[in-house]
Amino acid sequence: MHSARNFESIAIIFNPNSTGNAPELAEQLQVKLKDTLPYAPEITLQPTEHAGHAVELARTAAARGGDVLVVSVSGDGGYNEVVNGVMQAGNPQAVCAVMAAGNANDHRRITGTKPLEEAIAEGHVRQIDLLSIHTGQQEGEPLEYAHSYIGFGLTPVVATELEKGSKGALTEMVSVIKTFSKFEPFGIRTSDGKRRKFDSLVFANIPEMAKYATLSEAEDHPSDGKFEVIIFPHMPKWRVLLTALRATTQGLGDQPSVSSYEFTTLKPLPYQMDGEVKTVEANVKVRVECAPAALATVG
Template sequence: MNTTHTTDPTDTTDPAIRRFDAICVIFNPHSTGNAPELAAQLREQLAQGLPYSPEIRMLPTAYAGHAVDLAREAAGTPNALVVSVSGDGGYHEVVNGVMAAGTTDAVCAVLPAGNANDHHRTTARQPLAQAIAEGQVRDMDLLRLTTENHPGAQAVHAHSYIGFGLTPVVAIDIDKGNKGAWKEAVSVVRTFARFRPFRIEHTDGTRAEIDSLVFANIAQMAKYATLSEAEDRPADGKFEVILSPHTAKWKVLLKAARAATTGLGDQPSVARYEFTALKPMPYQLDGEVRSVPSHTTVRIESAPSALTVIG
């Protein structure tokens, strides 16, 4: 439950004010962005600006997925703040590492670095160093994805959105090539021209061809697209479902333009959604691309107040 406080930030008697024993800053030292510099700046700001003296741990990642392990270990430290200096993908790993730690009093935060910062842009309330100094935390829902008929599959969490269909297909094609605005634009056009719809089966047995199916815990994604006008996200115990049945490509473009300008308007809000992928199907969790095999049952659930955050 989110609560707004106006108490004196130096008052440590207020249980809603957190004074951390350890602040663990996770970042990619080889980031193509400025993550190392931002991490160092945050360390200096905290060392000089906090009204107390926590242990500040700088935790550079060494390989892909390392942030999950670092966050899980950090969350095992009592009264810890785990900061991801990254974009949405890096924060995704940190959130899943904290969740994998099980019962923990760890708090999460993200300091935006990199290209994709949808989560920070739509949920941040104040500069991170200031938020840590004031110590006011709040709870946030997560999206939980589980799959059946998929050997070895485990539940995974998303802080912002899970998307099936066109969105991950475009992301896969972009990832194959070099980065760059022009080349990315060319990749999007090429992929869109080749795109074919996916078939899914709903729990009532009805089948549908879809261009995309997005489950959103935040109002916006991809920098400019407004997915829904629902309020109280991401802490209302529900998420929005944006389903786009297969249609003519010009209509898909029209919908994308509407999302980037006026927004898509109100969307259905649910606590659980389940379907079966009738063919292999890629999907994105906060920008991280994965896939499910054919005839796999996919379940998306809200995990209410699963994560405590600051910022």
């Protein structure tokens, strides 16, 4: 469903200490919007001051009510914070957008249709699905949302290692090889009560991740009311490498598509949401669900 929208206010959120060019891109976007929009919304630059600050800024901007657009000038992790802040605000008229200024930029690469300033000027808003994850939150605590994927096992372990050093193709490759050589599988109890051991378990709302890997052949992402489950059962490391190579060259092909998935952790388990690494405790029932058409977006 598409609708043309004029925005009363536009908040542009960015990390001023970004290793990329987020501050420059944010300033350029503000200038372009002031020059191109046929109406005159309030357009503010809102730099973050610490980890998690983008959630607070986005929640505050969206909670003002009315037709507000919250733009994240960032990579996938920064956009994850903005999406969660907007979802917490509970404003059904709030709209999100992302301008790529990170390392992988998977979401923008897959879902972007035109230059962001053009999309905002046209005001064509569309609804996309999100992934929600329940990791033992108490009643009243906000759920966590992912715009692209949630990964357990090898995915967050590699991500944590990459964050320790500088970005770059060679650095990334060396980090992945070192981490992979030390990686151990993880166990969970599936919804049927069986214990299973995996090397990787990914819930994907888009068909690609980490710039190079094609996870599935689904064509309706991310607005089909379902997500794909990509499972690497525990296997010899050489087979994992071959599977990963297939993902980066020809893709993994069709994958199971579901609207929810449940399992119970056996030990504390790290997981990655759109580049952000978190941890769920042992003996926790984890539930991943599709939140159909939960996010309004332009771009």
